[in-house]
Every structure is written in structure tokens, then in C-alpha cells.
Amino acid sequence: MAQVTLRKVIKKYDEVLAVRGVDLDIADKEFIVLVGPSGCGKSTTLRMIAGLEEISGGDIAIGGDVVNDVPPKDRDIAMVFQNYALYPHMNVYENMSFGLKLKRTPRQEIERRVKQAAQILDITELLDRKPKQLSGGQRQRVAMGRAIVRDPKVFLFDEPLSNLDAKLRVQMRTEIKKVHQKVRTTTVYVTHDQVEAMTLADRVVVMNAGLIEQVGSPNDLYHSPTTKFVAGFIGSPAMNFIPCQVEQAAGALRMRLNDKLTVPVPASRTNRYSSVAGKPNLVLGLRPEHITETRPHIEPDQHDFEIPIEVVEPMGMETLVYFTINGTEVCGRINPNAGGAAGQPMKLRADLSNMHLIDDTTGKVL
Amino acid sequence: MANAAIVAGTTGRPVKYRSMSRDRRWAMRWSYFFLVLFVIFFLTPPLYMFITSLKSSGEISAAKNPWWVYAPTLSNYAELLGQNQFLVFFRNSALVSVCVVAITMVISISAAFALARMKFWGSATLATGVFLTYLIPDSLLFIPLFKMFAFVRDTTGIELMNHWWTLIIIYPTLSVPFATWIMIGYFASIPKELDEAALIDGASWMQTLTRIFIPVAMPGIIAATIFSFTVSWAQFLYPLAFTTSADQLVLPVGIVTTLIKGDVFNWGQIMTGALLGAAPPLIIYAFLMDYYIAGLTAGATKG
Numbered sequence: 001m002a003q004v005t006l007r008k009v010i011k012k013y014d015e016v017l018a019v020r021g022v023d024l025d026i027a028d029k030e031f032i033v034l035v036g037p038s039g040c041g042k043s044t045t046l047r048m049i050a051g052l053e054e055i056s057g058g059d060i061a062i063g064g065d066v067v068n069d070v071p072p073k074d075r076d077i078a079m080v081f082q083n084y085a086l087y088p089h090m091n092v093y094e095n096m097s098f099g100l101k102l103k104r105t106p107r108q109e110i111e112r113r114v115k116q117a118a119q120i121l122d123i124t125e126l127l128d129r130k131p132k133q134l135s136g137g138q139r140q141r142v143a144m145g146r147a148i149v150r151d152p153k154v155f156l157f158d159e160p161l162s163n164l165d166a167k168l169r170v171q172m173r174t175e176i177k178k179v180h181q182k183v184r185t186t187t188v189y190v191t192h193d194q195v196e197a198m199t200l201a202d203r204v205v206v207m208n209a210g211l212i213e214q215v216g217s218p219n220d221l222y223h224s225p226t227t228k229f230v231a232g233f234i235g236s237p238a239m240n241f242i243p244c245q246v247e248q249a250a251g252a253l254r255m256r257l258n259d260k261l262t263v264p265v266p267a268s269r270t271n272r273y274s275s276v277a278g279k280p281n282l283v284l285g286l287r288p289e290h291i292t293e294t295r296p297h298i299e300p301d302q303h304d305f306e307i308p309i310e311v312v313e314p315m316g317m318e319t320l321v322y323f324t325i326n327g328t329e330v331c332g333r334i335n336p337n338a339g340g341a342a343g344q345p346m347k348l349r350a351d352l353s354n355m356h357l358i359d360d361t362t363g364k365v366l
Numbered sequence: 367m368a369n370a371a372i373v374a375g376t377t378g379r380p381v382k383y384r385s386m387s388r389d390r391r392w393a394m395r396w397s398y399f400f401l402v403l404f405v406i407f408f409l410t411p412p413l414y415m416f417i418t419s420l421k422s423s424g425e426i427s428a429a430k431n432p433w434w435v436y437a438p439t440l441s442n443y444a445e446l447l448g449q450n451q452f453l454v455f456f457r458n459s460a461l462v463s464v465c466v467v468a469i470t471m472v473i474s475i476s477a478a479f480a481l482a483r484m485k486f487w488g489s490a491t492l493a494t495g496v497f498l499t500y501l502i503p504d505s506l507l508f509i510p511l512f513k514m515f516a517f518v519r520d521t522t523g524i525e526l527m528n529h530w531w532t533l534i535i536i537y538p539t540l541s542v543p544f545a546t547w548i549m550i551g552y553f554a555s556i557p558k559e560l561d562e563a564a565l566i567d568g569a570s571w572m573q574t575l576t577r578i579f580i581p582v583a584m585p586g587i588i589a590a591t592i593f594s595f596t597v598s599w600a601q602f603l604y605p606l607a608f609t610t611s612a613d614q615l616v617l618p619v620g621i622v623t624t625l626i627k628g629d630v631f632n633w634g635q636i637m638t639g640a641l642l643g644a645a646p647p648l649i650i651y652a653f654l655m656d657y658y659i660a661g662l663t664a665g666a667t668k669g
Binding site: 071102 | 562564566567578581
């Protein structure tokens with residue numbers, strides 16, 4: 001059993017708080033991804049779990065034992081670094097067996113484990129090579145192999161794919177997921193790439209400015225973000241944020257986007273939003289895929305409007321269109337065959353059943 | 367820009383580009399010119415030494431063409447190598463240099479590892495301090511060293527003067543700072559993740575040093591080794607000042623003091639001795655040249 005528990009973990013560098021009280025429960029065999037912009041404290045948090053950084057406050061427990069003052073080697077963890085950190089003078093076999101040798105594991109046992117890990121990662125034929133004779137993807141595999149042979153309680157990944165080119169990154173992402181499905185070791189994975197986070201994680205932890213913004217399954221975060229930060233961070237292209245006012249008019253709740261354009265609040269949300277009618281600093285959050293071309297059939301919470309298009313970006317399977325509402329640039333995703341040309345007005349449809357209303361003062365989703 | 371070029375062309379002033387390969391050819395010619403100049407300048411003295419070492423005393427004093435040997439002889443070599451004295455100088459030099467290299471490398475590798483990796487209070491200041499000690503000219507140090515040796519003799523009764531092994535104590539004061547500085551630079555170029563990986567793999571500081579840092583930094587270690595060997599092999603001032611008996615002398619001082627008797631210069635043997643004395647560093651350089659260059663340029667570029 002190797003659950004990892006963080007309780008009010010704090011990291012202070014001189015006077016700067018890098019991590020400001022993180023609480024997190026990671027279940028056994030779970031794949032957790034810490035994601036956030038650079039400087040949000042995700043790497044520091046990982047390094048504190050590894051024992052490479054001392055913690056300034058709080059508790060970290062691995063498998064139920066508090067490890068605050070336990071050195072890295074006794075925490076039974078393995079780490080994969082961004083730049084692989086392979087020992088350049090050792091071949092792949094020696095790289096993978098170094099940790100076991102230091103622990104005085106019997107030779108046959110080392111050989112068995114290295115062979116097994118090499119098989120899982122498909123690097124058996126590379127065992128005699130030196131790191132400099134390997135490609136980026138192969139080095140990454142060896143780095144993972146070095147972690148697997150130690151059969152640790154927890155795997156820690158620190159942005160392991162950022163040094164690879166885009167195509168290899170996607171390939172290795174799948175590889176990492178496959179490995180996890182085979183070995184089922186509790187994993188903490190740090191990345192700044194939200195796509196990586198979404199595709200790999202059982203649960204994603206979104207961090208910002210040294211704090212956890214939200215923890216949830218990839219779908220939870222995507223469909224029900226609790227803060228504006230999470231709503232904007234998860235998803236690409238990012239969610240549109242359009243300043244608006246909620247108005248009570250003739251018994252119906254409507255959102256005013258600008259002088260001319262108002263849209264009705266979906267019936268299911270009227271109770272939730274009636275209290276904020278007339279309040280300032282509200283923002284309508286709507287993902288680009290919920291702004292589409294019009295179709296003959298219209299659902300209850302959909303609303304059609306016409307607006308001049310400013311930029312058109314064909315992506316192949318879809319086309320992104322950009323326009324401005326209330327001084328804010330808004331992105332929509334339309335069918336490539338639906339037309340749409342820069343400078344021309346176009347009829348678009350907003351699907352408000354998936355909207356979010358955000359209080360911009362607190363940053364919370366209402 | 368393209369438009370401007372076309373306009374310039376039509377107004378009758380075509381821009382003439384010289385071919386790239388022609389440019390390169392000229393650059394090569396110039397570099398060869400200066401390299402040959404350099405080689406002539408630096409190889410002439412050893413050549414002169416070699417020519418003179420093959421001449422008999424009579425031929426040298428006859429002052430015929432100094433660049434030609436009319437009656438080549440190996441008598442200088444035979445006489446010098448037949449002398450027990452010369453072999454003693456050689457042995458002293460070799461023992462001193464080997465011991466100094468060993469001491470220097472042990473001290474400077476451990477010091478550099480501590481200064482480069484174990485961040486402790488004052489480590490940065492200490493690293494600069496180490497280098498500053500190297501900047502003090504050695505000619506200023508031997509009077510204080512005399513005083514210290516006198517103090518040691520007065521308090522413990524151990525006489526440090528006039529022993530070849532005293533040089534083993536003195537030379538590291540010259541070689542350790544610079545070797546440490548080279549090693550700090552080299553260790554600093556090793557990515558931090560490498561020791562973190564070793565730390566997680568369960569290596570102690572000592573194991574990280576011996577199993578990871580020393581093998582990875584081998585080119586730097588070789589550069590520092592060559593440096594400290596050269597320093598101790600070629601040192602002249604300290605042995606001249608601290609050793610006097612003929613059986614305690616090292617090669618550079620021994621050649622000069624025993625082969626110059628009053629105003630009689632035994633040029634043939636002096637040149638032979640100097641040539642033989644220059645051989646060991648030359649041989650070591652030749653073997654370690656590739657590593658040495660790699661060591662000097664390490665950290666200049668990533669990877």
C-alpha cells in the first residue's frame with residue numbers, strides 16, 4: 001500500500017512562499033498529475049515528496065509513515081527527471097542497476113529485474129549502449145527503466161516529456177500510460193501541459209501561485225471548473241470569458257453582453273443566478289466548442305446571433321473563428337464547410353446549457 | 367531589402383560578392399602563416415638544444431655553424447646517464463612530482479566537490495578565496511615559508527630545509543588552488559539532476575563523488591593532473607631556495623648547479639640534461655592530449 005498524503009505542506013525560500021499549504025490525498029495505484037503555469041509550486045511539491053527539498057511546514061506521509069526527515073533513498077521512491085539525468089559513463093544496464101547495486105541486491109535478482117523492466121519498455125537490445133548513443137525517446141525509456149527496476153512505492157515524474165519533439169511526446173505519453181497500467185505503481189507526475197495532464201491522469205491537481213485550485217478527474221475539471229483559473233487553464237483553445245450583467249427583465253433572467261446583445265439564462269440555472277442580478281464584475285464563460293455554426297434544429301438553451309468575423313483559422317477537422325464582443329476576443333469552433341470569412345458577418349449559435357457564470361472579483365464559478 | 371538591392375543594381379553600381387570558398391581559402395592561408403610563425407618561434411629553442419646535445423665540447427667551442435652537426439656524438443648522453451648524480455636528480459624530480467600530483471588531486475577533487483555541490487555557509491566566498499591564493503606570485507611566498515620552516519624546527523626539532531621531500535609539502539600550495547578551480551568549474555558543469563538521481567538511487571556523498579562525479583569529470587581531472595605535474599616538474603625557484611646538497615636536488619636545479627662549474631659551462635651536457643628533463647611532461651602530454659583539450663573546453667557548450 002502506497003498512498004501519499006500531504007498535510008498543509010509549505011515551502012519557503014527565504015521570505016518567498018513557493019508552496020502555501022497544500023493538502024492532498026493520493027490513493028494507492030493512483031496516477032496523479034500536478035499541472036499549472038511555471039512558478040506555481042508543482043515541481044517544488046514533487047521535489048518535497050522526493051525529499052530533494054526540505055519542507056518548511058506541514059507533513060508528508062508515504063504509505064502511512066511521515067517522511068518529513070527521511071532522506072530520499074529511504075523513502076522508497078523513484079524519480080524521472082526532465083533531462084533524463086542518466087549517468088553518462090555507464091551503459092543502459094549499469095544505469096538501471098546502479099540503485100540496486102548500492103542496495104547490495106544479489107546479482108541474479110538485479111539481472112532479472114533489469115531484463116524485466118527492459119522488456120516492459122522494449123529496450124532489451126539497448127542494454128549495452130551508452131546514453132549518448134541513444135535518441136531522446138530511448139533515453140526517456142531508460143530513465144523510466146531506472147525507476148521501474150527499483151520497484152518503488154511511488155513514481156515521481158518531473159516534466160519528463162518536455163525535452164521531446166511534439167510527435168515523440170504524444171507517443172511517449174501513451175507509453176507512460178501503458179507502463180502504469182502494467183506496473184500499477186502510485187504515480188505523481190508534474191507537467192505544465194494541460195493536454196498531458198488530461199490524457200494521463202486519474203485525477204488532475206491544478207495548482208496556481210503555491211496553492212491547489214482544484215482536484216478532480218479530467219472530465220470534472222473540464223466540465224465543472226470551480227474557479228476562473230481552472231476554467232481558463234484546462235482546454236485548448238481556452239474558454240472564452242465575456243464580461244456581462246445579469247438582468248431581471250419581465251420575469252425572465254437575461255445576460256447582457258453589450259448594448260445590443262442579450263441572451264437568456266438557461267431555465268435550469270435561473271435559481272442559481274437570480275441572486276447576482278445587477279451585480280458588477282460578472283463574466284460569462286463559454287468554451288469555443290459551444291459557439292458553432294447554426295443548424296436547422298434548435299435546442300432550448302441555444303441562442304443564435306449574427307456578428308462580423310475577424311479572423312478565420314482552418315484546422316482541417318474544424319475551423320476556428322474569432323470575433324469581438326464587448327471588447328473581448330471570442331473564439332468559436334465551426335464546421336469547416338459552414339463558410340465564414342474574415343470581415344464578413346456570420347450567423348453563429350451559442351449553446352448556453354454548458355455555460356459558466358464567474359464572479360470576477362473572487363475568481364469563483366457561481 | 368530586396369528592393370533596395372535591385373535599385374542599387376539598376377543605377378549602375380552592382381554589388382560584387384566574393385565567393386565564400388575564396389574567402390575561406392584566404393582565411394586558411396593567414397592562419398597557416400601565423401601558425402608557422404608560432405611553430406618556428408617556439409620550436410627553435412628545443413631544436414637548438416637537440417643539435418647542441420649531439421656535439422662534442424670541442425665542436426661547440428669551435429663556433430662553426432651552430433645549426434649543423436659535423437661530427438654527431440652521443441657522448442653527452444652516455445656521460446650524463448652514466449653519472450649517478452643525474453639519475454638521483456631524475457629520481458628526486460619523479461618522486462616529488464608523483465607525490466605532488468597525488469596529494470593535489472585528492473585535496474582538489476574533494477575540495478571542489480564540496481565547494482561546487484554542498485552548498486554551505488560561505489562556500490561561494492571560499493571558492494573565490496581558493497582562486498585568490500593562486501594569484502599570489504610564488505616568488506613572494508618563499509620568505510614566509512623560510513620563517514615557517516624555522517618555526518617548525520624551533521618548536522618540533524624537525525628540519526625541513528634541504529630535503530627533497532620538503533618540496534612535496536611546498537608544491538601543493540601552488541598546484542592545489544588552480545587544480546581546485548579547474549575542478550570546481552568542471553563539477554559545476556555536471557547537471558544537478560545527476561546527483562539528485564544518485565541521491566534517490568541511494569548513493570552517499572562519497573559514493574556520488576567516486577561513482578558518478580570522478581568518472582564523468584575525468585577530462586577535467588586529467589587537465590588538472592597535467593597541470594600539477596607540470597608545475598612540480600618544472601618548478602625552479604623553490605628547489606633552488608630550499609635544497610642545497612647535491613643528493614637532494616631535483617632535475618632543473620641539479621642540471622644548472624652541477625653542470626656549471628664556476629665560469630665553465632658544460633653546454634653539451636646542459637642541453638642534454640634539459641632535453642631529457644623535458645621528455646616526461648612531453649610524453650604525458652602526448653598521451654593525454656585529447657583528454658586535455660576536452661577538459662579545457664568542457665562546459666563551453668551544453669552536452
